Amino acid sequence: MKREQIVVLGAGIGGLLAAGAAAPYFDRVIVVEKDQLPDQPLAEPVPRKGVPQGPQVHAIIKRGENTITGIFPDFPDRMRAAGSATVIAGWNLQVHEGGGWHPRRDFGFSIFAQTRALMEQVIRGCLLDLANVTLKAGCRFTGLDLSDNGAVKAVRISGDDPGGGDIAADLVVDAMGRGSPMPKWLDDHGHGMVRRSRAGINIHYVTMLLRRPEAYRDSADAWVIRATAPAKVRGATLIPIEGGRWLLTLASRFGDLPPLDFPDCLEFARSVEGGVLYDLIKDTEVTTAPRRFMVPEALLAHFDEMDDLPAGLLPLGDVIGNFNPMLAQGMTIASLHAESLGHCLQQLGKPGGDLQSVSHDYISAAVAISETAWQAAVNADFAYPKTEGNRPPDLAEQQKFRRAVREIIETDADLHKAAIDVQQMLQPGSALARPDVLERVRELS
Numbered sequence: 001m002k003r004e005q006i007v008v009l010g011a012g013i014g015g016l017l018a019a020g021a022a023a024p025y026f027d028r029v030i031v032v033e034k035d036q037l038p039d040q041p042l043a044e045p046v047p048r049k050g051v052p053q054g055p056q057v058h059a060i061i062k063r064g065e066n067t068i069t070g071i072f073p074d075f076p077d078r079m080r081a082a083g084s085a086t087v088i089a090g091w092n093l094q095v096h097e098g099g100g101w102h103p104r105r106d107f108g109f110s111i112f113a114q115t116r117a118l119m120e121q122v123i124r125g126c127l128l129d130l131a132n133v134t135l136k137a138g139c140r141f142t143g144l145d146l147s148d149n150g151a152v153k154a155v156r157i158s159g160d161d162p163g164g165g166d167i168a169a170d171l172v173v174d175a176m177g178r179g180s181p182m183p184k185w186l187d188d189h190g191h192g193m194v195r196r197s198r199a200g201i202n203i204h205y206v207t208m209l210l211r212r213p214e215a216y217r218d219s220a221d222a223w224v225i226r227a228t229a230p231a232k233v234r235g236a237t238l239i240p241i242e243g244g245r246w247l248l249t250l251a252s253r254f255g256d257l258p259p260l261d262f263p264d265c266l267e268f269a270r271s272v273e274g275g276v277l278y279d280l281i282k283d284t285e286v287t288t289a290p291r292r293f294m295v296p297e298a299l300l301a302h303f304d305e306m307d308d309l310p311a312g313l314l315p316l317g318d319v320i321g322n323f324n325p326m327l328a329q330g331m332t333i334a335s336l337h338a339e340s341l342g343h344c345l346q347q348l349g350k351p352g353g354d355l356q357s358v359s360h361d362y363i364s365a366a367v368a369i370s371e372t373a374w375q376a377a378v379n380a381d382f383a384y385p386k387t388e389g390n391r392p393p394d395l396a397e398q399q400k401f402r403r404a405v406r407e408i409i410e411t412d413a414d415l416h417k418a419a420i421d422v423q424q425m426l427q428p429g430s431a432l433a434r435p436d437v438l439e440r441v442r443e444l445s
């Protein structure tokens with residue numbers, strides 16, 4: 001059974017995917033975005049103000065690609081047509097972790113490598129081809145109108161053409177990202193402040209675009225260098241992207257800021273582990289200047305605990321949780337929220353499937369998705385004594401488990417494949433808990 005109208009706040013990755021997942025269940029889908037957006041696809045998409053993390057590296061892991069493809073089946077074709085690079089997991093994508101390079105093995109699947117702006121443009125194109133979707137760009141969320149029973153009734157927006165005012169809504173998705181004004185609006189209007197779990201991870205990113213040198217013109221090679229915790233804090237990512245360029249990200253923590261001048265970036269590159277980064281980039285040319293972004297905290301908002309959340313208000317994506325971006329999970333989590341929204345909306349019109357129960361089921365599922373990813377990410381961050389937050393009692397065991405897996409994949413291709421699958425969120429972490437790994441964990445005790 002179709003409902004009249006759903007309003008999605010925010011046309012970032014989560015908002016676009018939520019709108020796509022909800023489109024089959026509503027007569028009209030209205031997406032409200034505060035940024036002005038180009039009318040036509042740009043030959044070279046660029047970051048925008050409403051997504052301040054946008055210039056930084058945004059890799060989409062395989063589970064995310066698969067989930068987006070479930071919502072927009074031609075997503076992979078459009079990514080390739082738009083010029084996204086592809087890299088073969090385990091082969092082109094070379095990972096330095098735990099003090100050494102992973103063995104090079106071809107695991108038979110590839111992942112996309114592109115700027116965030118290109119990927120967002122591709123998904124926006126998929127969405128805007130749907131006949132019942134309208135995008136109101138340049139319009140800002142200012143508040144909700146609630147009915148007498150406390151359910152959402154309309155969204156208030158301000159903006160230029162097509163003007164401010166109210167937009168009626170059966171459901172409202174809050175996909176306004178990590179800076180969403182919704183939690184404050186809820187608190188200001190007597191609904192209480194959502195409880196947030198926090199961990200002080202204090203991560204700094206600097207990203208720039210480089211012209212690929214001649215020797216790498218047609219190469220799909222990519223490098224990910226993860227700092228060996230707790231002794232080292234510096235890491236880096238160098239990936240091929242659209243337009244024959246490389247995207248270079250330098251990352252660090254706890255006040256060790258990656259620099260913004262390229263000569264200083266070269267010195268930083270010389271200092272990261274792996275011994276290859278400096279030589280790869282020393283003769284390149286910067287095409288887009290270094291930009292910095294800081295992630296002081298990993299946050300998880302427990303919307304499922306709120307007693308007085310207006311019925312029909314559905315938080316999604318970074319509004320629920322954000323964490324260490326080095327794991328490249330954020331867009332995938334947003335896609336899983338959108339997928340979950342679509343599943344819950346299938347219940348509409350079935351026995352017990354009213355908007356209230358759909359909202360409740362969705363929020364429980366979405367918070368659980370974020371919580372699992374958040375916990376795993378934060379527990380890895382706790383390898384650094386300076387990370388602030390509540391450490392789990394089995395933290396030392398978890399760290400030994402990671403060490404055991406890292407050791408065994410040197411000689412064991414099956415475990416290596418499983419580790420890649422877990423990192424790409426294609427399998428749960430439990431896929432690594434083999435008897436030989438657990439035995440090695442005991443030996444490390």
Ligand SMILES: Cc1cc2nc3c(=O)[nH]c(=O)nc-3n(C[C@H](O)[C@H](O)[C@H](O)COP(=O)(O)OP(=O)(O)OC[C@H]3O[C@@H](n4cnc5c(N)ncnc54)[C@H](O)[C@@H]3O)c2cc1C
Nearest residue numbers: 010012014034050053058059141176177317318325330331
């Ligand atoms: C440094 C860094 C690197 C990252 N790297 C990766 C990565 O490699 N891989 C990955 O998967 N994830 C990565 N992420 C995470 C990723 O950016 C987010 O998880 C993802 O963008 C979440 O999507 P979202 O739709 O929730 O929010 P966003 O994509 O941030 O979108 C929010 C939207 O809401 C709009 N908006 C805000 N306020 C209003 C308002 N009042 N009215 C109307 N519209 C509004 C904004 O303009 C924006 O368009 C990274 C994050 C950071 C910080």
